[in-house]
Amino acid sequence: QITLKESGPTLVKPTQTLTLTCTFSGFSLSTSGVGVGWIRQPPGKALEWLALIYWDEDKRYSPSLKSRLTITKDTSKNQVVLTMTNMDPVDTATYYCAHRRDIVGGGYFDHWGQGTLVTVSS
Amino acid sequence: QSVLTQPPSVSGAPGQRVTISCTGSSSNIGAGYDVHWYQQFPGTAPKLLIYGNSNRPSGVPDRFSGSKSGTSASLAITGLQAEDEADYYCQSYDSSLSAVVFGGGTKLTVL
DSSP states (O other), X not given: OOEEEXXXXXXXXXXXXXXXXXXXXXXXXXSTTEEEEEEEEOTTSOOEEEEEEETTSOXXXXXXXGGGEEEEEEGGGTEEEEEEOSOOGGGOEEEEEEEEEOOTTOOEEEEEOOOEEEEEOO | OOSBBOOSEEEEOTTOOEEEEEEOOTTTGGGTOOOEEEEEOTTSOOEEEEBTTTBOOTTOOTTEEXXXXXXXXXXXXXXXXXXXXXXXXXXXXXXXXXXXXXXXXXXXXXX
16 A cells, blocks of 8 residues: 655745655665655646655756755655745645656556645745 | 646536547657546545556446557546546646646536
């Protein structure tokens, strides 16, 4: 049974760096083909993909946010960490991590964490 | 503005059939990348509904079906039920952006 859970601050100040941790179980990020992604959703708005990391350390980032994002993994702890620098009020959103399954035509997210709401405000 | 375009809202009466479109371009759906669909209820995480254009994960009723043609994809829901009232998102990959892309979401209202 695959589960994921996000953790991190609920409130950050503008210009600060956000660090979110995704702790998962039911799979290993050292297994070939496995990935974990981060997706966010501002209140009342659509989903937005942020970043992906794969079992082989391959990392992908949203082009519009690439300069601000870093994704890393700790296989021994079953964790994936996302950092986002220079936070702004427009970054207020629920942040989700999700298990990524890749197929020939492009992958999808088949298991999601519950999400964590991050508010950016002074 | 989302790379994949969905209608903001659709509605239907119980028992009816509704479809939700997802329109892309030659760099995503039209390039042959698969389309996946998610269902999201208020205050909860998205749930995978359809993967690989037309495949249902275990547990998803066969009232839900997906299709893809050209630069567009569709999600169809037959025998509409009150419990289907939710937001629906399509997702694919865009080779020009080198990015995972989502549609803007569609709110389904069961009348």
